[in-house]
Amino acid sequence: MLLQGKRVLVTGGTHGIGRATALMVAAQGADVGINDLQNGDAAASLVQEIQAMGRRAFFHAGDVADPQVATDFIAAAVKNFNGVDVFVSNAGICPFHSFLEMPIETLRRTMDVNLLGAYTMCQAAAQQMVSQGKDSQGRGGSIIAISSISALVGGEMQTHYTPTKAGVHSLMQSTAIALGKYGIRCNSVMPGTIQTDINKDDLSNPEKRAYMEKRIPLGRLGVPEDIAKVVVFLASDLADYVTGASVLADGGMFVNLQ
Numbered sequence: 001m002l003l004q005g006k007r008v009l010v011t012g013g014t015h016g017i018g019r020a021t022a023l024m025v026a027a028q029g030a031d032v033g034i035n036d037l038q039n040g041d042a043a044a045s046l047v048q049e050i051q052a053m054g055r056r057a058f059f060h061a062g063d064v065a066d067p068q069v070a071t072d073f074i075a076a077a078v079k080n081f082n083g084v085d086v087f088v089s090n091a092g093i094c095p096f097h098s099f100l101e102m103p104i105e106t107l108r109r110t111m112d113v114n115l116l117g118a119y120t121m122c123q124a125a126a127q128q129m130v131s132q133g134k135d136s137q138g139r140g141g142s143i144i145a146i147s148s149i150s151a152l153v154g155g156e157m158q159t160h161y162t163p164t165k166a167g168v169h170s171l172m173q174s175t176a177i178a179l180g181k182y183g184i185r186c187n188s189v190m191p192g193t194i195q196t197d198i199n200k201d202d203l204s205n206p207e208k209r210a211y212m213e214k215r216i217p218l219g220r221l222g223v224p225e226d227i228a229k230v231v232v233f234l235a236s237d238l239a240d241y242v243t244g245a246s247v248l249a250d251g252g253m254f255v256n257l258q
């Protein structure tokens, strides 16, 4: 069990990469706090599934774009678990849209959820981790932000999205420096094209799907568990000397020029 007794929080945790992460960290021995926009069947069944593994779990509804939700989510972690050891900033949106006609509302919403939300959530988690102090091995906590291959490359219909993913990657580089003295590690994961709700419509176009699959040396689109495994590594003591890093998990898509 790589995460025995660790207290892990996940945003955007009731579906896709977030859900797979919540289940996999629980399977590795962690207690899990989940945040997502709405409470509902997905949240309730996830909490039940984790409790059925013998772990503690709670759900906290709220929009990450609202900084107050960050404060409240951490307060809920203190109430339920007496603190936090691992924070996974996963909540994100990608409403594909052309650049020239991009509505300001779509741009603002994408920036507020993907970057402002990641910033305020990671800051609130770090403030709590600093107040908890280091453990006997000098560990102060692990913050993991879900960035993307799109932090490194562009997307015609993602001009509002790719800057936020580059921003999340950069945020982890700077917080790694700011928080190293507290024994807190900060890293990003860069998923490639992972089949989730976020791109279901986009990949329902057979040409687009075939084009993306052809770009992947491992020959398949990713699944949420492919990313959850990387999160478990970065959350675990196996990554004790890993901070300020970014892990591409894209089946080789990024390097595949020719």
Ligand SMILES: C[C@@H]1O[C@H](O)[C@H](O)[C@H](O)[C@H]1O
Pocket (backbone or CB within 6 Å): 094, 147, 148, 149, 150, 155, 191, 192, 193, 194, 198, 199, 202
């Ligand atoms: C929505 C999703 O976002 C990812 O970051 C990457 O850009 C994928 O290709 C896209 O399908």
